Amino acid sequence: MGSKIIIAFLTFVLVSCGTIGNRSQNVETNSPAEIEAKKIAAKEKMDAGYLPGRIIYSEEADDCEYTIQLKEGERDFYYVDPINLDENFHTDGQTIWVKYAGLNRMNRCEKAAPVSIIEIENRDE
Secondary structure (H helix, E strand, C coil), X not given: CHHHHXXXXXXXXXXXXXXXXXXXXXXXXXXXXXXXXXXXXXXXXXXXXXXXXXXXXXXXXCCCCEEEEEEECCCEEEEEEECCCCHHHCCCCCEEEXXXXXXXXXXXXXXXXXXXXXXXXXXXX
């Protein structure tokens, strides 16, 4: 009886170790070639006038419901308020490529300047 318990325990330990080992092998990794291809694609988008951004959703009072967060420098961000954001882009945290034009009108919220989207596309990140 005792040997069956020991065998069952050792089997459990071996199966557990095998499962942990398999998990680490299933982690998605990017090869250097894939990383370089993404850098080239991003440079081409920026050369074409697109900016990388992220859709931000807010439920706070007096805040814009959807804004686009854009990077300014290494650490700072600024926000724009797209007045014509397509419903396909109403997902908080969604990464995008965007071209926009500033608008000469009153802000709808304090943190973001109103803009009109010229072009917008999903961005893989």
